[in-house]
Amino acid sequence: xxxxxxxxxxxxxxxxxxxxxxxxxxxxxxxxxxxxxxxxxxxxxxxxxxxxxxxxxxxxxxxxxxxxxxxxxxxxxxxxxxxxxxxxxxxxxxxxxxxxxxxxxxxxxxxxxxxxxxxxxxxxxxxxxxxxxxxxxxxxxxxxxxxxxxxxxxxxxxxxxxxxxxxxxxxxxxxxxxxxxxxxxxxxxxxxxxxxxxxxxxxxxxxxxxxxxxxxxxxxxxxxxxxxxxxxxxxxxxxxxxxxxxxxxxxxxxxxxxxxxxxxxxxxxxxxxxxxxxxxxxxxxxxxxxxxxxxxxxxxxxxxxxxxxxxxxxxxxxxxxxxxxxxxxxxxxxxxxxxxxxxxxxxxxxxxxxxxxxxxxxxxxxxxxxxxxxxxxxxxxxxxxxxxx
Ligand code: NZQ
Ligand code: ZN
Numbered sequence: 305x306x307x308x309x310x311x312x313x314x315x316x317x318x319x320x321x322x323x324x325x326x327x328x329x330x331x332x333x334x335x336x337x338x339x340x341x342x343x344x345x346x347x348x349x350x351x352x353x354x355x356x357x358x359x360x361x362x363x364x365x366x367x368x369x370x371x372x373x374x375x376x377x378x379x380x381x382x383x384x385x386x387x388x389x390x391x392x393x394x395x396x397x398x399x400x401x402x403x404x405x406x407x408x409x410x411x412x413x414x415x416x417x418x419x420x421x422x423x424x425x426x427x428x429x430x431x432x433x434x435x436x437x438x439x440x441x442x443x444x445x446x447x448x449x450x451x452x453x454x455x456x457x458x459x460x461x462x463x464x465x466x467x468x469x470x471x472x473x474x475x476x477x478x479x480x481x482x483x484x485x486x487x488x489x490x491x492x493x494x495x496x497x498x499x500x501x502x503x504x505x506x507x508x509x510x511x512x513x514x515x516x517x518x519x520x521x522x523x524x525x526x527x528x529x530x531x532x533x534x535x536x537x538x539x540x541x542x543x544x545x546x547x548x549x550x551x552x553x554x555x556x557x558x559x560x561x562x563x564x565x566x567x568x569x570x571x572x573x574x575x576x577x578x579x580x581x582x583x584x585x586x587x588x589x590x591x592x593x594x595x596x597x598x599x600x601x602x603x604x605x606x607x608x609x610x611x612x613x614x615x616x617x618x619x620x621x622x623x624x625x626x627x628x629x630x631x632x633x634x635x636x637x638x639x640x641x642x643x644x645x646x647x648x649x650x651x652x653x654x655x656x657x658x659x660x661x662x663x664x665x666x667x668x669x670x671x672x673x674x675x676x677x678x679x680x681x682x683x684x685x686x687x688x689x690x691x692x693x
Pocket of ligand 1: 342343344345346347350373374375376377401402403404405407445446447448449450451454456457458469486487488489490491494498501559574588589
């Protein structure tokens with residue numbers, strides 16, 4: 305295993321009723337001006353807004369609302385949130401939503417304090433954050449990104465047509481609250497998209513060196529089996545508490561750093577999806593479903609051992625009568641069947657991308673992963689995208 309140092313600064317509260325029970329206490333060490341940040345209004349329809357407001361009002365907090373955070377949050381929205389904080393002397397940011405709300409809030413927590421253009425200094429370039437960001441807490445309403453327990457924030461800069469993520473430990477939320485019942489109202493389409501995002505985070509970590517026996521890969525296999533099983537259960541019954549709980553915690557576990565320990569990590573499929581998102585504003589999990597399959601067909605032979613292991617240990621495919629190559633391809637076929645089974649798109653056109661001309665620009669603007677079994681080229685990414693079309 306490769307060397308590592310591990311710390312995760314986010315205190316995590318999990319389970320039914322955790323917001324009602326712990327939110328007031330979690331906020332008690334901070335000032336009274338709380339910025340409540342949320343998306344396009346789902347929390348008003350499903351009752352989460354009322355539940356959170358009740359706690360904030362009872363705790364005597366002065367609430368400043370920052371809403372309309374869009375999926376694939378933009379840098380412009382980040383600056384809007386930062387300005388609101390400066391105008392109102394906000395002491396604490398409370399983000400309620402999915403990855404988009406959480407990521408936007410992390411960037412806002414920097415932009416509200418920094419004197420610099422944070423996009424330029426921390427996203428375009430990667431500088432060290434030498435100041436304290438504004439404290440942030442998050443309440444998760446949809447499983448998928450795992451943003452709640454890391455410092456990662458994926459932001460889209462529309463001016464430069466770049467969507468990219470950075471992970472700064474200083475941006476880790478002070479606390480994260482995960483009530484699986486909050487995800488009951490997520491549409492099946494979004495739930496499966498989030499489910500595939502979880503699976504993708506695990507696969508992007510698993511399909512990388514080292515190949516020698518290591519704890520991270522063992523945990524990753526157990527998590528992948530759990531996501532596949534529980535997604536099937538949650539599709540059958542969206543109010544299955546056990547299934548929703550497992551999906552929610554698997555989502556956090558995939559991105560809280562634990563399965564990444566000692567691993568190189570690939571994440572090229574994510575790099576491609578992010579740039580596709582910058583050009584088309586496509587849904588993150590759906591974009592990954594389209595790209596991953598073709599991407600893995602391109603790289604599996606360079607990491608044959610791991611793809612064989614994946615077929616056997618995750619999909620329980622029997623080895624008898626198959627060459628290693630056939631076995632590895634059966635594992636990739638199993639992902640393909642699963643994508644179809646849960647109703648995710650399989651082509652860019654199904655994803656709503658009809659302008660083939662953008663593909664070259666998408667390909668040329670992708671970051672190249674250093675941790676992949678095969679170092680891809682921009683030309684090869686274009687080929688992958690064309691095959692996805
Ligand atoms: O806008 P709201 O009202 O929040 O509605 C959202 C949105 O329409 C809705 N939703 C959320 N909770 C709900 C609900 N609808 C009904 N009931 C609920 N309880 O779901 C829709 C999607 O939400 P969004 O936050 O956009 O989705 P997701 O969580 O997939 O986040 C996507 C963003 O996160 C980034 C993605 O690139 C994308 O920008 N990622 C962040 C990562 C990180 N920070 O670690 C890692 C990921 O790989 C990813 O890149
Ligand atoms: Zn993702």
